[in-house]
Amino acid sequence: MTLDIKICGLRTVEAVRVAADAGATHIGFVLFPASVRHVPLATLGDLLREVPSHVQTVAVLVTPDDKLIDDVLAAGRINVLQVHEVDDPVRIAALQDRTGRPVWRAQGVRTRADVDLGLAYAAVADRILFDARPDQPEPGASAVPGGTGRTFDWSLLEGVTVPGWGLSGGLTPENVGQAVRRLRPGLVDVSSGVEAARGVKSADKIVAFVAAARSA
Numbered sequence: 451m452t453l454d455i456k457i458c459g460l461r462t463v464e465a466v467r468v469a470a471d472a473g474a475t476h477i478g479f480v481l482f483p484a485s486v487r488h489v490p491l492a493t494l495g496d497l498l499r500e501v502p503s504h505v506q507t508v509a510v511l512v513t514p515d516d517k518l519i520d521d522v523l524a525a526g527r528i529n530v531l532q533v534h535e536v537d538d539p540v541r542i543a544a545l546q547d548r549t550g551r552p553v554w555r556a557q558g559v560r561t562r563a564d565v566d567l568g569l570a571y572a573a574v575a576d577r578i579l580f581d582a583r584p585d586q587p588e589p590g591a592s593a594v595p596g597g598t599g600r601t602f603d604w605s606l607l608e609g610v611t612v613p614g615w616g617l618s619g620g621l622t623p624e625n626v627g628q629a630v631r632r633l634r635p636g637l638v639d640v641s642s643g644v645e646a647a648r649g650v651k652s653a654d655k656i657v658a659f660v661a662a663a664r665s666a
């Protein structure tokens with residue numbers, strides 16, 4: 451079985467080169483201003499141009515409207531749309547039709563009901579990405595539905611067999627091997643676990659993460 455490896459939240463040309471050279475199959479760019487990893491549209495094209503053609507690019511979006519989708523696709527080569535908090539299968543199908551791109555749906559997990567909700571989208575979304583479900587933000591604070599660096603109870607995913615499903619949330623070079631051996635996902639996805647500081651990628655950690663995932 452093949453394992454896809456997505457390194458997410460890249461903001462610099464150097465980090466893109468490191469991830470591609472390390473063997474990432476997918477590189478994710480966050481288009482969400484409340485995130486420390488947000489990439490402004492003005493610089494997205496510069497990053498996309500650095501991604502070698504054999505590496506897939508993923509636009510990470512939170513309830514995107516059509517204007518944002520059009521702007522992101524106009525910036526350069528985007529292979530995949532990863533959507534958070536899109537809770538309508540009709541909208542997911544509309545995004546597929548409108549863009550011709552695969553649409554991955556991120557599902558936050560804290561309970562088995564969350565997993566079941568994610569599985570309910572497997573008929574329409576091209577991939578389900580199970581991630582940690584963040585706590586409710588403090589009143590007045592902005593909610594960021596990904597990149598929390600938190601794991602969740604992996605036993606909730608035992609028995610999940612939907613093709614290609616992805617595991618995300620608090621993965622690190624230290625725990626990704628165990629996760630792959632235990633759950634056999636089709637993709638592992640990391641952001642915080644390959645950072646030296648919040649929002650700042652570490653080349654050494656990216657290389658270590660990909661190597662650990664590959665050797666599992």
Ligand SMILES: O=C(O)c1ccccc1NCC(=O)[C@H](O)[C@H](O)COP(=O)(O)O
Pocket residue numbers: 458459478480482485486487510511512534581594595596597598599600618619620621639640641642643
């Ligand atoms: O990374 C973010 O800041 C982010 C913000 C808003 C929506 C999604 C976001 N990230 C999505 C990802 O695919 C992350 O890789 C995933 O949530 C795992 O993050 P982490 O637990 O930090 O490894």
